[in-house]
Amino acid sequence: MDQGRPGMLKPAMISGAALGFLSGLPGFDLFNCCTCCSLAVGSGFLASYLYSRESIRRGAAFEAGLGAAVGAITGVFWGIASAIVSTLVQLAFGNMAMEWLLPFLEDNPSMPPEFLDRLRQALEEGVSIASVALEIVIALVLGTLFATLGGLIGGAVFKVAPSAPPAPRVE
DSSP states (O other): OOOOOOOSHHHHHHHHHHHHHHHHSTTHHHHHHHTTSHHHHHHHHHHHHHHHHHHHHHTOOBOHHHHHHHHHHHHHHHHHHHHHHHHHHHHHHTTHHHHHHHHHHHHOTTSOHHHHHHHHHHHHHOOOHHHHHHHHHHHHHHHHHHHHHHHHHHHHHTOBOOOOOOOOOOO
């Protein structure tokens, strides 16, 4: 029944683009930053789930190593989608969200002053080619790293043994 190993591109693209899109939206980006890139880990995990379902359908094996591979590919899509959406939101709304958030952060006594200074500096500079390029690189590196971790976990959770070949017919 083994019809070959399924392709990794489709589950990686679906989960990476969907959760990367969410990561780029205001609010979700802060959630993602504060929870160790949980949306990137989740995208790798979701891609592993989708890939395991296709592996079951085809009778192919699926284990943690393949989960890590599909997670790494997912991380690239996650990084690209996250960076694009985040940049578009910044261009559309400027720094409106950050200007709204900054007073709350300044009132928090546990917030490091260096972090607040960097936020103020970023507000003054606005969106530049360099900031967009840096965001893309960071999103690709972190997305690939954390989605690979999510894929590895998903590969262990959704492990699929290969189907046994059909028994020969005795006539």
